[in-house]
Amino acid sequence: MKVLLAKKAGFCMGVRRAVETTLETVQQTDQKISTFGPLIHNPQVLSLLKDRGVEVLDEVPGHLSGVVIIRAHGVPPDQKAGLRKAGAEVKDATCPRVVKVQAIIKRHRRDDCFTVIIGDKNHAEVIGLMGYAEPDVAVVSGVDDIDDLDIKGPYIIVSQTTQDDDSFNELSALITSRFANGKVFNTICDSTHKRQHEVRILCEQVEAMVVVGGKTSANTKRLAEIAENKGLPVFLVESEADLDTATLQGFASVGVTAGASTPAWMINRIMRTLEAIPARGEGGLCRLCHKAAWALLASNTYVSVGGGCLALAFAKILSNQVLWQTFVIAFGYLFAMHNINRFTGEHSRRFNDPLLEKFADTFGLGLLSLSYLMLAGVGVLLLMGGIAPFMLFLAMALLGIFYSIPIFPDTIARIFKIKRLKEIPGSKTFLVALAWAMATVVLPNWGSGAGTLLSLLGFVLLFVYVRNALFDVFDVQGDRIVGKETLPVCIGEEKTLYFLTYLLYALLVAGIVLPWTVLLPRAMIFFLPGVAYLLYITKQYQAGRLSPSPKLDFQLETSLYLVALSLMLGSYLFA
Numbered sequence: 001m002k003v004l005l006a007k008k009a010g011f012c013m014g015v016r017r018a019v020e021t022t023l024e025t026v027q028q029t030d031q032k033i034s035t036f037g038p039l040i041h042n043p044q045v046l047s048l049l050k051d052r053g054v055e056v057l058d059e060v061p062g063h064l065s066g067v068v069i070i071r072a073h074g075v076p077p078d079q080k081a082g083l084r085k086a087g088a089e090v091k092d093a094t095c096p097r098v099v100k101v102q103a104i105i106k107r108h109r110r111d112d113c114f115t116v117i118i119g120d121k122n123h124a125e126v127i128g129l130m131g132y133a134e135p136d137v138a139v140v141s142g143v144d145d146i147d148d149l150d151i152k153g154p155y156i157i158v159s160q161t162t163q164d165d166d167s168f169n170e171l172s173a174l175i176t177s178r179f180a181n182g183k184v185f186n187t188i189c190d191s192t193h194k195r196q197h198e199v200r201i202l203c204e205q206v207e208a209m210v211v212v213g214g215k216t217s218a219n220t221k222r223l224a225e226i227a228e229n230k231g232l233p234v235f236l237v238e239s240e241a242d243l244d245t246a247t248l249q250g251f252a253s254v255g256v257t258a259g260a261s262t263p264a265w266m267i268n269r270i271m272r273t274l275e276a277i278p279a280r281g282e283g284g285l286c287r288l289c290h291k292a293a294w295a296l297l298a299s300n301t302y303v304s305v306g307g308g309c310l311a312l313a314f315a316k317i318l319s320n321q322v323l324w325q326t327f328v329i330a331f332g333y334l335f336a337m338h339n340i341n342r343f344t345g346e347h348s349r350r351f352n353d354p355l356l357e358k359f360a361d362t363f364g365l366g367l368l369s370l371s372y373l374m375l376a377g378v379g380v381l382l383l384m385g386g387i388a389p390f391m392l393f394l395a396m397a398l399l400g401i402f403y404s405i406p407i408f409p410d411t412i413a414r415i416f417k418i419k420r421l422k423e424i425p426g427s428k429t430f431l432v433a434l435a436w437a438m439a440t441v442v443l444p445n446w447g448s449g450a451g452t453l454l455s456l457l458g459f460v461l462l463f464v465y466v467r468n469a470l471f472d473v474f475d476v477q478g479d480r481i482v483g484k485e486t487l488p489v490c491i492g493e494e495k496t497l498y499f500l501t502y503l504l505y506a507l508l509v510a511g512i513v514l515p516w517t518v519l520l521p522r523a524m525i526f527f528l529p530g531v532a533y534l535l536y537i538t539k540q541y542q543a544g545r546l547s548p549s550p551k552l553d554f555q556l557e558t559s560l561y562l563v564a565l566s567l568m569l570g571s572y573l574f575a
């Protein structure tokens, strides 16, 4: 089915900051960690934090040890002081935009101004704001509350940051028309404005809306109300299990948006489930094609065939021959390593893709057995070609095994907090790229000139590194939750995307210059369309025009085919 995702769906800046602060604290300290009140309004995130040992405090205790994190909504100042007094180390993750509203109230409180907060009386943010204004404060949630107002002197009006624009404008106009000396501060946060505006636009393009978020989240409910007011059928869901697939099959297109506390991995799960639902009027053949493409992706067949084709193209460039062994070595090795990695490694993907999780449960064992068989077959094939490539293959396999077991001595483990190779930040992305370069360039072409092999290896390594790191960007929130130290987890999504863009520009320049030197064969100029394609995907993702989905995975893997095909063409032209 056609699924359109709102660009601003999911974690807003404040919520992301609070979750990241908490997860970083989990990684940095062995002390007890608690949040003061639920960190955000999302049950899935809260349960994952609980699994990682984060407790929730409901009131300020007399004595407290460890670290307490103040949530994005903020707390009244006396509670913050109380937590410190109780002995806890307090980390304040109050959203800077909420801090700004608190500052406006504090400043006007000094001038004896009364404060009117337009918002939900029971919302944590409003309770926190009231703490800065007490005792001269009133909360207005609807027109009825205005009748109870008793304002004698100067006053200010502020809003809860997730209020609806229309209702804030209406209520503040009514209050200022009734009481003189009022100053209005529209403190609705920018992210809320944009999110609500986007939903209104998205409603014009689809037949139904799916709103993802906690059932107690006020801003999620508001998004659903906006879509309902636009006359669309709305499905408010917390997870993919709540999706009414039978009813959704009746629509040709569906829009998806999510509240400010909905994690990206939950949106991914919803997107992937919706995309697998056949749309109204979708033909049987089309459905079959979708299923086949997805099975090729999930079983790592598509990516491994791409690697095999790449190896064929390099063999043609280096020896002017198309050898089936070349394809088999690269395909077999990549198929085996990807599946072994996927079905025995960490399960961060389960946060991002429920279908893959199901696929792994059904076919994981079969694919794993096939992978070990293939690995043995590749070993035999390499042994037939000579002892040196076989030894290299063995070394690569050993590296794979040692990757997950503790190998560093205690002193290094104590100083750097690293026991295994996999604990070196970003190591997996690099090592997988290295294995790719070995499997597609070095192993199948053993015996070709060392200099050329090395330059080709460098090219493939960087290209595949970018591909791997892009997948890490798509999976960043799931990885962060399982504590995987990928590049985007360590330096952030935005910086990773910039870094990858510069890497691709460097590859473009090298791809233009080096083929005219002795370092690279001329045909390597045909590597460039693949690099340009990857650059295009990176830029589109950076601009928010692409979001993680099986379609994007497919597009990304297709870059390998593009490179292989154009290199093959180049090898004939420069033969």
Ligand code: SF4
Pocket (backbone or CB within 6 Å): 012, 013, 014, 015, 072, 073, 095, 096, 097, 098, 161, 162, 189, 190, 191, 192, 260
């Ligand atoms: S909605 Fe706005 S104010 Fe509220 S936490 Fe998110 S970014 Fe901060």
